[in-house]
Amino acid sequence: MKIVKITTHLVSVPVEEKSAWVSSLGRAVKRDCLIVEMETDTGIVGIGECYHGSSPLSLDRLVQKVLAPVLMGKNPLNWELNKSLLIKRAKLMGPFGLITMAVAGLEIAMLDIVGKHLGAPIYQVLGGFREWAPVYVGGLCLGWKDVDDLCAEAKKYVEQGFKAMKLRMGRGYERDVDSVRRVRETVGPDIRLMVDVNQGYSDRDAMKIIKKYEECDLFWLEEPVPHDKLAIMARLRAMSPVNLAAGENSFTLGDFKRVLDAGAVDIIQPDACKIGGIGDMRKVAVLAESHQIEVHPHIIGTSIALAAALQFVGTIPNAGMIEWDNSEGNLFRDGIIKDSYEIADGQIKIPSAPGLGVEVDYDFLKEYPYVDGPCYV
Template sequence: MTSRITSIEGFVLSCELPQRVGNARVMFDKRTALLVRVTTSDGAEGWGETWAFPDAAGAIIRSRFGPALIGADVTTPVASIASLLQMAPQDRRGLHHMAASALDIALWDACGRVAGKPIHNLLGGARRDTVPAYASGPLLREGDPYADLDRVIGDCLAQGFKAFKLRIGIDRRSDEAALRRARELTGPDAMLMADMNEAGTVKEALALVQAVGDLDLCWLEEPVQHDNFPAYKRMAEILPVPLAGGESLYGLAAFRDVIAQGGLEIVQPDLALCGGLSEARKIAALAEAFGIPTVPHVWGAGINYLASLQFTATLPPQRVGRFHYPLHEVDVGYNPLRSSIVDLDLDASGCLKIPDGPGLGMEIEPSRFEKFIVERWTVA
């Protein structure tokens, strides 16, 4: 008997932060996300997420994508999502991919629960049962950007992290000082990365990596705007540190364009933005053909976190210099939207266990995030 979609529910989540934090481009005082729940004719459920523009993505699902999915076979996520994206030819790299991402993850989750298998099994099988995690943080504090650096890195070391990514992009001297302090705290063997969040220029990126050449950075992430592909090509030719990026790229075509011209050495699709698991698997295959590792960007609430773990389980082992991939990103800032859904399970070696239950690997309990729901809607 075919398992067909009977309803799609949306849950907009929001939580206030203790203080304004952010990155070199933007500060914020709350976190938001859109979760969707797909229910099928045989009672199976699947959960998905997008986080960048919850209201806009929700509007697309409610008005266009949701009605088109009602009655669809939940066990054919690739075909279903492809048909949705064909409905939006004028928006090949934006909000429609975000909306599709949430639905795609939900369909894969439901498909796995119907089959009684984890998503990584449906994607071809896991290559690993644990994955090294890296601590992504701290977020920059308004007025005193690096005030939390020592405390956060100290906490992460105590938890067992062996890899760390700093947000930078304030100015060269401040950034250099922060990176040197981070290396002092983590020691010479830890993996250390830097993320400029698109706040710099080619000249600024070059000046920074030359200044910290002795720190052995794994990568420099998004030093300039994500869609400035000519700049990435130029930087890849002159920077002695690998370039990483892709969290703000949507769909296979965008990754094709930057990879084909040699602009990135590590690609970072965000499953909650790029088109979900269906699109991410194609992006990873493209990157592998060019010898480029895929290291997913992970932000938002707990559904994206779980989907990314399932996806990362299937990625091939690769190496850039002395550093081995894939890794799993753990946002170490205050984030009850994630912790209300999934608990951090880091082992002594700094690795996360890949959940092996059906679908996303574990049961989702809405009661845990009920207090963060600020809007609900249903398509049926």
């Protein structure tokens, strides 16, 4: 089998103003993605997704002009070898960033082909461990808003049967403590609550607030301070039973090793579409397993990125929860694939069809061409 053609689809969808999501990243105005379509001489087509890296045009060019030619004529079953050739081709770019995002889309597409060729979902090709994974409401949900509205949103998810959810904080000590307390009162003691600050606290605020979050029985505090402040993270971790979570801004195996060796996290959150794909996620999982740490994948892309994360957690023993963007009118969840995910009793089913297990809607890709400008303003 040979790879004969690689096409990229750069897509933007609007975030409706009435449901505009705000966090320490800014106000979301649109979502971008770069989808990779890989054709073979057998007729099998693979799909992958790259995280857009806030620079989707450069990423698209990198995939099309620099990396795709390396894979022409190669056998996708040799995906690890092919990946090493991609990294070698772009070695002078440095070890991570756009390069690992670009490689991710290509790797995921190759693994989709491998699964389709063998007639099995990726998680079973790589060693099946589970068929369902616990899920939590995150993504563009539960952003910065009036506390009554935040509580109403949280209540809605409890009524829908979700058992865990993540709030966005970072608006200041008093406001954050009040919001998390009120949400805890609203959802009751049996719901897992997490907080993501997207690196928004000062060291002092983080140390002060973690004690308050402890009183709210917070399950994890995500990126309270800039992601490379490992000593502060380790100190926070030592002073509170609240789990410390991070990893979406780590890229290389060396990065993850430093985070884990520093004792900076209880939970590690690599992103398949940022770090080079499913194979690299599995390497991080092995590192994490050596520290008895759970891997809760970071996901911010479309339902294709979600499928990649699910196929990954299907293969490892130390997997945690999957982030589910439950926001209304989310086209990257509902429009881009023809299938829909099965969620029941706080768990999401790992797609069991061959490869990634999802079917892309190519009409959708044409309907939403790329729109210039940043995703957050």
